[in-house]
Amino acid sequence: MKFSATTLAASLGGRLVGAEVEIDGVATNSQELQPGQLFVPLRDKRDGHDFIGPAVDAGAVAYLTDGATDTKGRGTAIVVTDTALALSEIGRTARKRIAGHVVGVTGSVGKTTVKDLTSAVFASTFRTQASHLSFNNEIGLPLTLANADDDVDVVVAELGARGFGHIADLCRIAKPTIGIITRIGMAHTEFFGTLDQVASAKAELFESLPSTGLAVVNGDDPMSERMSARTTAEMLSFGTGVNSDVAAHDVRLNEHAQAAFSLSSPWGSAEVQLAVHGVHQVPNALAALTAALWGGVSIGDAVQAISQVQDPPWRMNVTALGSGIVLVNDSYNANPTSMEAALHALGAMTADRRIAVLGAMTELGPTSPELHHSIASLAESLGIVLIPYDTPLYGEAPVWGLDELTERVGGFQPGDAILVKGSRATSMESVAEMIEQRVGSA
Numbered sequence: 001m002k003f004s005a006t007t008l009a010a011s012l013g014g015r016l017v018g019a020e021v022e023i024d025g026v027a028t029n030s031q032e033l034q035p036g037q038l039f040v041p042l043r044d045k046r047d048g049h050d051f052i053g054p055a056v057d058a059g060a061v062a063y064l065t066d067g068a069t070d071t072k073g074r075g076t077a078i079v080v081t082d083t084a085l086a087l088s089e090i091g092r093t094a095r096k097r098i099a100g101h102v103v104g105v106t107g108s109v110g111k112t113t114v115k116d117l118t119s120a121v122f123a124s125t126f127r128t129q130a131s132h133l134s135f136n137n138e139i140g141l142p143l144t145l146a147n148a149d150d151d152v153d154v155v156v157a158e159l160g161a162r163g164f165g166h167i168a169d170l171c172r173i174a175k176p177t178i179g180i181i182t183r184i185g186m187a188h189t190e191f192f193g194t195l196d197q198v199a200s201a202k203a204e205l206f207e208s209l210p211s212t213g214l215a216v217v218n219g220d221d222p223m224s225e226r227m228s229a230r231t232t233a234e235m236l237s238f239g240t241g242v243n244s245d246v247a248a249h250d251v252r253l254n255e256h257a258q259a260a261f262s263l264s265s266p267w268g269s270a271e272v273q274l275a276v277h278g279v280h281q282v283p284n285a286l287a288a289l290t291a292a293l294w295g296g297v298s299i300g301d302a303v304q305a306i307s308q309v310q311d312p313p314w315r316m317n318v319t320a321l322g323s324g325i326v327l328v329n330d331s332y333n334a335n336p337t338s339m340e341a342a343l344h345a346l347g348a349m350t351a352d353r354r355i356a357v358l359g360a361m362t363e364l365g366p367t368s369p370e371l372h373h374s375i376a377s378l379a380e381s382l383g384i385v386l387i388p389y390d391t392p393l394y395g396e397a398p399v400w401g402l403d404e405l406t407e408r409v410g411g412f413q414p415g416d417a418i419l420v421k422g423s424r425a426t427s428m429e430s431v432a433e434m435i436e437q438r439v440g441s442a
Contacts, residue, residue, distance in 0.1 A: 001025065001094050001150050005062050008038070009078045011093045012086045014064070018076035021061040026090060026146040028139060035059025038078075040087050042139070048083070084138070091142025091173040098145070100126065100153040101295055102174050106167055106205050107182030107218075108198060109338045110284045111136065111158045113276065114182050117288035117309050119156040124305035125297045126153035133312075136160035141170050154295070161201050171208035178295065179205040179233070180216040180287050184223040185337030199223040206231035216290045218283060219244035236294060238286035246290040248272075248282050255350035256318060259285075263303070267293045270303045277316040277328070278345030280338075314429050316345065322440040324414040326351065330421040331428035334361045336371045340378060342421050347382035352415030354384045357405060357431060359422020360391040369393060385409065389422065389431060402434040412439055 003023045009016040027033035028040045030051040039055035041048025041064065049069035056063065062076040064083045071077055080086040095102065103122075105115045112134050119130035129152050131144045136158035148155050157174050161167045184199045203226075206215045211232040217224045219237030228235050238246040248261040259282050260273045272289075274281055285306055292302050311317050314332035321327050326349065330342045339361060346354050356379055364371055372393035379386040387408055388398040399405045406412065418435060422428035 001097060001146055001148060003038075003093075005076055005078065008090070008093070012064075012078065012080050012089050014078045014080040014086065016076070016078055018062070021076050023062055026087070026143055027055070027060070028087070028143065030055040030058055030060075033058045033060055036061055038090075039063040040083055040090075041065065042084055042087070087142045088138060088173055091145045092175075094142070094145040094148065095173065095175050097150070098148065098152060098155055101155075101177045102145075103154065103156040103178040103180065103291055103295075104159050104171065104174055104176035104205050104208075105156065105180045105182070105287075106159040106161065106202050107180070108185035108202070108335065109341070110182040110280070110287075111160070112312055112332075113281065113315060114180060114284045114287050115156050115158045116312055117276075117285055117306055118180065118291050119154075120309045121288050121292035121297055121302045121305045122154045122156065122295060124301040125292075126295075127151055128154040128156065130156040131158045134158060134160070137166075138169065138173075141173055145174065159205060161204075164197075164201050165204070167201060167204040168208065171205060176205065176209060177213040178216065178291050179209050179213070179231075180291055181205060181218065181224075181227060182284065182287060183218050183221050183337065184227075185335060195223065196226075199227055203227040203230045206233065209233035214291065214294050216287055216294075218287070219247075220283065234294075236290050238290045239283060244286075246286050246293070248286055251279060251282055253279055253348045257345045257348045263289065263299075265289070265293055265299065268299045270299055272303050273307050275307060275309060276311045277318050278341055279348065280341035280345065281316075314432075316342070319436065321436060323412075325412055325439050326417045327432060327436055327439075328417065328419040329429065329432040330419060331359075331432050332424065334359070334421050334423045334426075335364070336361065336375065339375050339421060342419055343375070343378055343382055343384060346384060346417060346419045349417045351417035353413065354382070354417050354419070355387060355409055356384050356419045356421070357387045357389050357428075357435075358391075358394065358419075359389050359426030359428045359431075360393055362423040362425050384419075389428065390426065402431075402438060405431075405435075406438070 023038045024036040039060040122128040213233040215231045215233045219239035236245045246265040251261040317329040376394045388394040420432040
């Protein structure tokens, strides 16, 4: 969005130092800044004020500063008390200029995928923008809003939480009119403690919705009823159950674990074929379709758009390697719910041998050993060879490095389907890259 420096300074309660300029967007990283943007230096492990010079050299037309660092002679500045708080206020200022819907997406699993699916379906009809990658916190959300086009109709924003009140804080910036809660699962229980507490934190999204808005809830999730009671907005459920408002029937998977299903909704029925992988993508697609159909997208346009969406990077990326080996890179993150979904997807794929190379699931608190053992039991029941990578939590001896992994499986063989997955902290994407380099492309 475009702002005049004078107007933006006034909205922030700041002081303009230097010439009046037109600002077109916001950045917090001097290396990612685009010419014409405002640079917002944040103080964390590193002090962003140290990068004001490089930001100006990269084309920043103005920058924020809290005044504690000498920035004289470096162009137009807006002096504020706290640059982080000012960034949130920039997000609120940008939100006021969006006349259409802001869709907030949260949940224990599938947030980024649902964000991408929802954005794609809305974009079939409306000028739509969405959070970049997983920009889902107090920094990423204001950037999403401030960097939206001036004529945008719909913004789809992912909302993350690592504690109570986090989503409520984000909603005070985003003012969502549509809220989607994907599913409640055992993610971040180190911070929340129990599933009930996870549900309570996620339901802050529904509490923030206006009475004229829409709450989209997973009808197959046992936690949905208690979350639904915490909103005055219209409520629509999605799922595979007979009581869901937007439902998938006759779900089937092809040999690549891509789902097709019959869709029923208040706006009509249709056949849907997904390009994303795994049966767990069916509720993700239903969530996106529910929001967009209610928001004015025709069912024909919605079904066509959702069929074109590919898996985001490191999320169920299926690659055919040499010698008829298939690699499933789902390394972006992991918790018990998403791990179960990935194993079921692997189990549904056509393969002679299915191998799951799994890193640890972090942030699970004292239940961690039990939950890892349950994943090991599931893999065994599905006939999947589980190879723990750099963790003993699954109850078997782990491997370290590609050579040990290759030796453990007796060499990668034609007809293998290999899943690589683990929490973000385990950097399992590097393991997937090593396997791909070792085996070679098809």
